[in-house]
Ligand SMILES: Nc1nc2c(c(=O)[nH]1)N[C@H]1C(S)=C(S)[C@@H](COP(=O)(O)OP(=O)(O)OC[C@H]3O[C@@H](n4cnc5c(=O)[nH]c(N)nc54)[C@H](O)[C@@H]3O)O[C@H]1N2
């Protein structure tokens with residue numbers, strides 16, 4: 001059996017083919033015909049088959065931790081929501097949804113909230129992701145429109161990557177750019193990022209600007225282009241408004257190359273080189289992502305760079321345009337159905353009475369939300385203040401991903417009714433829910449997604465529904481029916497929802513709105529199943545559109561694009577002597593968001609196993625921090641613990657911490673705790689790239705690790721004693737203060753590995769170990785070793801002849817043995833007698849090879865192996881490494897790292 005579907009990770013939206021072999025095992029391979037990837041996949045897409053079977057699936061509805069029937073769950077939600085609306089009005093309830101829902105799910109959620117409950121309090125995690133780009137597009141083009149196509153990356157002569165770590169976050173597009181540059185060595189690449197990431201390996205010029213200064217740089221570029229005769233006067237005259245004001249303000253705020261260089265902390269030469277390159281190249285694509293969007297002036301930054309494309313007329317043509325790379329697989333689909341609190345549906349505006357009337361007539365709904373609802377950060381603040389009394393969260397983990405995560409947890413605890421639909425039973429958010437609803441996920445659910453270049457692709461199911469899980473649109477429709485809105489939510493399939501969505505996009509459209517799927521409103525079920533990847537808008541014959549604005553027509557009332565005069569603003573928090581570091585956050589190559597999927601894959605967990613803080617080696621030295629040591633990073637009230645990684649790619653005074661680690665995977669590494677809730681005034685998008693913090697050494701009295709076949713629920717480790725996750729009477733987690741004990745959970749083959757450290761040694765390590773490991777044990781075999789003088793404790797636990805777990809504690813990290821051989825012992829059904837003898841020594845009787853950190857996830861090739869082969873065999877190219885070790889020859893995600901190792 002073979003199913004064509006789309007990767008559920010990033011917004012590239014790669015086509016994959018899933019095949020089941022005779023033994024029932026699934027294999028995933030790239031779809032050569034899908035226009036997004038044309039036969040490529042990255043490490044995450046390649047590993048998809050490994051995460052189909054989640055060990056912690058949520059299988060049944062639960063209320064207060066007790067299993068209930070669907071009937072009880074839906075009728076409870078319906079009656080509680082209705083009761084709260086009757087008593088406090090519709091704005092006392094809210095939905096918080098996700099760019100990882102399918103378009104059909106999203107459409108039904110939005111319809112229920114805005115048309116039937118009568119509030120616009122439905123917001124989405126896209127608020128944290130793309131809302132600044134959305135607002136910038138609307139201001140410039142009149143509608144949320146991305147003009148480019150992926151092909152433009154190959155047809156460009158200059159690609160400017162602004163605040164985008166493409167090599168790790170959109171790896172297949174990165175590979176397409178690498179290939180384009182190989183085929184056309186004249187193609188120039190400029191990266192603009194305070195960090196020098198692996199993306200910069202492709203760059204002819206890297207601008208490591210001061211954090212948050214992009215608007216100054218692009219204002220400078222605009223002024224310079226205007227002054228030096230690079231205006232496309234015909235285009236500006238015929239197709240735009242507002243050029244003079246924008247250029248005028250740009251000139252006063254970024255008056256010269258020298259002034260720009262000084263404010264952005266760049267050299268005059270580098271700024272000049274960039275400006276000249278931009279001016280001299282006709283085919284320019286400027287890609288932007290979270291380095292621009294996640295800012296308290298993200299909308300202005302987006303417009304500052306769009307202005308430069310308008311001035312030079314470089315938009316809507318082959319190889320040209322400002323290109324927002326979307327993050328989530330369906331960030332775009334969510335925008336199409338109006339999943340943001342300040343949108344309506346089908347790219348219609350909630351603030352426009354005619355649009356509200358149009359949508360209400362189309363839905364024939366009893367009401368329509370009269371004004372915009374609360375944006376994510378405001379929503380959770382209103383929840384803590386008691387104004388929002390019921391929330392339904394779907395497909396997102398706000399307790400981890402929103403800024404000021406302590407506030408978010410307080411808000412969820414204060415909220416009268418928290419409903420969460422998820423496929424995983426325990427996440428930091430699900431643990432705070434009164435009602436848990438089991439959702440289908442990738443491979444089980446049915447529908448469509450839209451990627452970064454407007455391509456709509458199918459995601460059909462190839463697995464049966466596990467337990468009693470249902471798809472999100474179905475759950476929503478059942479609750480709507482229980483509320484008495486049955487007639488409007490009678491969908492029998494995703495296909496029916498999709499047709500309605502397509503019909504709304506065409507309803508009274510007459511060319512006024514670009515977003516139009518009208519040709520699909522009568523699609524048959526069979527056509528829906530066979531729907532080929534297509535870029536919207538559709539023409540009457542159902543043909544897609546490669547590039548927008550080719551005719552110089554925009555979707556503002558005048559039909560002209562709008563320049564925006566930008567007054568650059570610096571990030572809201574600025575360094576102080578007390579908090580002298582800028583904290584930047586983002587992603588790593590092989591992990592996805594809050595780890596609910598990638599965190600269960602040993603292969604994907606090997607690349608970056610533990611939470612880390614990256615900093616300049618001189619800063620580390622000044623703070624007394626050594627490579628690999630644990631650091632405490634704090635903002636005065638909250639702190640996190642992470643291991644120090646020094647790198648000259650990090651500028652002085654800046655730190656970088658990945659966003660991925662939640663309370664399920666670490667004691668205190670959730671970086672959201674340190675991000676202030678500063679938002680852009682227009683988009684409401686939080687400034688997740690910019691907090692100010694202090695960093696100091698964490699003095700560990702002991703360090704250790706535990707490898708266990710079972711996942712151990714370490715929730716709070718205090719004073720050297722482990723405690724189990726505290727839960728209150730409703731079965732909801734309770735607040736715990738940030739832990740001062742370091743722990744992190746890493747999935748390894750056949751087991752979980754935990755890295756541990758504490759500030760207080762246990763009074764009795766043997767008791768500590770039994771507390772930790774023996775909870776459910778009856779037939780236990782212990783082997784242990786204690787050296788009080790050297791503060792060394794080692795223990796192993798067996799069930800029968802099988803190694804169940806082992807624990808190594810020492811006063812210092814250096815005296816702990818390497819983990820790899822010990823992990824490999826968990827592959828043995830019954831531990832061999834020789835290995836059993838060597839076990840507590842932590843090393844095999846005959847030493848094997850230490851491969852080091854995994855670089856190539858596909859073939860599990862480690863850094864030490866690669867370094868050794870480079871040195872001993874004189875390898876000088878990534879191709880040579882590939883021939884010798886296979887590394888980098890499958891998905892190619894590690895090629896930038898192989899380049900770095902060669903250097
Ligand atoms: N591996 C992986 N890939 C993913 C995801 C994932 O979780 N893991 N998530 C997906 C999602 S939802 C998203 S939104 C995308 C995000 O994709 P990206 O936006 O590419 O990723 P980030 O790492 O969040 O941030 C990008 C860069 O912005 C830089 N930056 C910080 N401050 C500034 C600044 O002031 N100016 C400039 N110019 N740059 C700055 C950071 O140093 C960082 O390198 O990735 C998608 N792809």
Ligand SMILES: Nc1nc2c(c(=O)[nH]1)N[C@H]1C(S)=C(S)[C@@H](COP(=O)(O)OP(=O)(O)OC[C@H]3O[C@@H](n4cnc5c(=O)[nH]c(N)nc54)[C@H](O)[C@@H]3O)O[C@H]1N2
Nearest residue numbers: 128129395396397401421422439441585593594596659688
């Ligand atoms: N500090 C910092 N914070 C950030 C960012 C940053 O760069 N720095 N980036 C922000 C960005 S861009 C984003 S997009 C967010 C992402 O943050 P989140 O959306 O909070 O993260 P995920 O881990 O992707 O959460 C998705 C959840 O949906 C569940 N799920 C999967 N499939 C389904 C399904 O079909 N139905 C349902 N109901 N549930 C499902 C998963 O189990 C998981 O719990 O984080 C934001 N937060």
Ligand code: SF4
Nearest residue numbers: 007009010014042045
């Ligand atoms: S680039 Fe990787 S993560 Fe993104 S859609 Fe393609 S395979 Fe999936």
Ligand SMILES: [Mo]
Nearest residue numbers: 128129327328
């Ligand atoms: Mo995102």
